[in-house]
Amino acid sequence: MMILPDNTVPGQRHIWFALLGGGVAWALHFLLAYGISEFGCEAGADAWVWLNVSAVAWMILALTVLMLTLAVAATFVAWRLAHPGEAERGPDASPAEAHHRMTRRFAGGLAIWLNGLFTFVIAFQTIPLFFYLGRC
Amino acid sequence: DAGWFSYTPLSGPQHAGISQDFWLLGLALVEIAGITTAAEIAVTILKCRAPGMTLTRMPLFAWAMLITSLMIIFAFTTLLMATVLLELDRTLGTQFFNTAAGGSDLLWQHLFWFFGHPEVYIMFIPATGIVSMITAAFAGRLVGYTLIAVAIVLTGFLSFGLWVHHMYTTGLPELAMHFFAAASLMIAIASGIQVFAWIATLWGTRPALKTPLLFILGFLFLFVLGGFTGVMVAVVPFDWQVHDTFFLVAHFHYVLIGGVVFPIFAGLHYWMPKITGRMLSDRLGVWSFWFTFIGFNGTFFPMHLMGFFGQPRRVYTYAAELGIGGYNMLATVAAFIFAMGTLLFLVNLALSLRRGQQADDNPWDGDTLEWAVASPPPVYGHLGPPLVIARHPLWQAQRHEADSAAPDERTQHIVAALHGQPTQWRGTLITDVLYAQPQAIQWLPKPTYAPLIAALGVLVGAVATLYQYYLVLPFALLLTAVIVVAWLWPRDSRLAMLDESEQTLGAATGLPVFATGTASVGWWGMVALLGVLATAFAVLFYAYLYLWLFSEQWPQDNLPRPGLAWSGAAFGVLVFSSVPQWWARRRHPREHRRPAIMGLTSATLLAALFLVWQVVEYANLPFKPQTNAYASMVFVTHFALSVTLLTALALNIAAIVRLRHKYEPVEHTGLQCQLTSMFWHFTVVVAVLVYAVIYALPYLIGT
Secondary structure, eight states: OOOBOSOOSOOOHHHHHHHHHHHHHHHHHHHHHHHIIIIIHHTTGGGOEETTEEHHHHHHHHHHHHHHHHHHHHHHHHHHHHSOOHHHHSOOSSHHHHHHHHHHHHHHHHHHHHHHHHHHHHHHTTGGGGGSSSOO | OOTTTTOTTTTSTTTOOHHHHHHHHHHHHHHHHHHHHHHHHHHHHHHSOOTTOOGGGSOHHHHHHHHHHHHHHHHHHHHHHHHHHHHHHHHTOOOTTOGGGTOOHHHHHHHHHHHHHHHHHHHHHHHHHHHHHHHHHHHTSOSOHHHHHHHHHHHHHHGGGOGGGGOGGGOOOHHHHHHHHHHHHHHHHHHHHHHHHHHHHHTTOOOOOOHHHHHHHHHHHHHHHHHHHHHHHTSHHHHHHHTTBHHHHHHHHIIIIIIIIHHHHHHHHHHHHHHHSBOOOHHHHHHHHHHHHHHHHHHHHHHHHHHHTTOBSSOSOOOGGGOOHHHHHHHHHHHHHHHHHHHHHHHHHHHHHHHOOBOOSOTTOOOSGGGGSOSSOOTTSSSSOOOOOSSSGGGTTTSOOTTOOOOOHHHHHHHHHTTTOOSSSEEEEEEOTTTOOEEEEEEEOOOOSHHHHHHHHHHHHHHHHHTTOTTHHHHHHHHHHHHHHHHHSOOHHHHHHHHHHIIIIIHHHTOOSSBOGGGSHHHHHHHHHHHHHHHHHHHHHHHHHHHHHTOSSSSGGGOOOOOSHHHHHHHHHHHHTHHHHHHHHHTOOSSOOHHHHHHHHHHHHHHHHHHHHHHHHHHTOSSOTTSOHHHHHHHHHHHHHHHHHHHHHHHHHHHHHHHHOTTSOGGGGHHHHHHHHHHHHHHHHHHHHHIIIIIIHHHHHOO
16 A cells, blocks of 8 residues: 655755745734734834834834845745756756756746845835834 | 625614625625635645646646635635624624624724735736736747746735725824835736736737737726726825725726726637637627727726716715716716627627637647647546646747756656546546646545535525524534535545555556645645634634724723633643644554544543533623623634534544544545644644633733
């Protein structure tokens, strides 16, 4: 009786991180920034101020730095996928390996654009914060 | 009674009549149908692609449908929860949306538009898939494949960050509104990428101006206009001026009719020859296009001006002194011209079916696999799995394909072995997500009336609920459950047949017929289900926190906070049940069943103990679900947890029953035990979150 073990195609986690990391970073940034601004402003958290910046703004700034780091990390992993090292640039061992390399390079190229755009969007949608640093 | 968005309090129990319940129940069923379909489409695209169809070779329509399906899982679930909560308000007297009892009208708006905005992209993204396919076929090339795929994924994510732009006039904090304004502007980047890619695809080519392409060109013009007004209304102060005027009506008709209906007409003219085997008349098609295009613009362009001049939406008349009577008359006349366009299409379709020209296999010189079979296709589609070695399979022999690669021997061997096989049962090839390499052969069910009967049971239950004959509901649901279990329960005869096939077909291909883990479509289906449930509970937690935020006191009306001691012990017992459950899975045998049976049984008994505690606790609470919004949230969240746990118990019991069936090889139960464990551990995680949010948080944050 043949039982197929799980994860028969190895080494895919970094590909999924490259493909989805930027999107997840954007989603977390957006939902948490909205949550902090709605809940924080309503609860009066903007009353606490340091260096003329409210607690709400500080939290969102910290969140932005964290999520930009995640998005940039995903972009970096994508870059490595699309621009493989010497070992992967050699002649293909087999048609299957050629197939895998081509797919990984495509995934890397797609992910560079995707994560790059998500990084830009995260930065752009933080711009409104700078008009509301001291108050909601 | 309350508009398609059904705002409370107008849709609440004090105002709208039974038609509102009809809408809510009907919508709930449609949402469930949509979610299950979306899960099926997503898993099919991920796991059942033709061998060799890597992500880089997937048609853009498949990319579009994949992203759309994943969006549906999150968006429709949110609306499903919202409709359930509103129906509970209307029938059982809960207070989620009743501001007088601590509820919130804005909560409904947030939940509705969290669905409502992705919904328009759920309509639009498949249309972009159609546009990409038809544009490429007519141009004979496709420019910007990677960027279009990027744009589709970007749209899918960003569409969930726009919902508050439907609520700019509700008095939300300015900072929050401007996050959504920024995101609403950003999504234009994704649409812009696609539009420029399509223009680049057509640029410099000499495509035949047949009807499908005419509708595509019409789409490009109209959607871009709609997109312009979209970025205008994304800006908060501008939206404040035009909100609830006909300017918005003009905007969304340009993006929805221009952006969705025109591609649908293009697709109908493009694919109808494949479906029916007969061509539509191009002459009638051209007439249909021009009537539609001119009629549409005559109807909806004046609405931009009507809105600026002050004509409100959702009001059946307008003041004569506004001076917009002429625009309204133009729109009315043009609407009839628009209708003529659709009528001409229907006439074209009817004439084509009767005496249309016979269609070739590939009348448009398309590049994708549907054009490789006859028009209309045989019932089996392809006789064996097609082997894909290029992004444009049907062009690969004719033109230079940069990404062509010779297929590996193993895949060629498998494809050859599966030609016309299996013969005793319906099967399909499972491939992996990234590389589309064969992984397993999947059994598919035969045609059966079981789903229809199950659906009738659901219908009877829904109608009974609508007219408040609640005694009928459990019987209707029981009928549905029995039919579904009977349909899905693996028969010994089927298992024996698959066992035999594994010796023959499995040996010939080197592929298993019973797979577990990520090689199994069941695993992916379970992940989709857990995604739905996670979204449902996320909605409940959001609603709880939202209502708390806007309450002066929490719990409201001096209700007592839930006790931590007994509840902590009960939740602890439930969390501990994960241990025997995990152990059962780990010990899931190749030879011995007993340890797995013992583990599953222990977990089941511990969970049953938790359920008993829950019933006793909630029967003795000093408030009812109808007391106020806090009480409603507590009861409904716990009820949702109970239903989830009962489902987990049922899955465990089913697994135990199969394990105890001595004549069935124990290896057959591997996938079932795996999926059961996934569901169990998910339920325990949700329970921990329920404890944290409902029990612990009021003590940590204070009232």
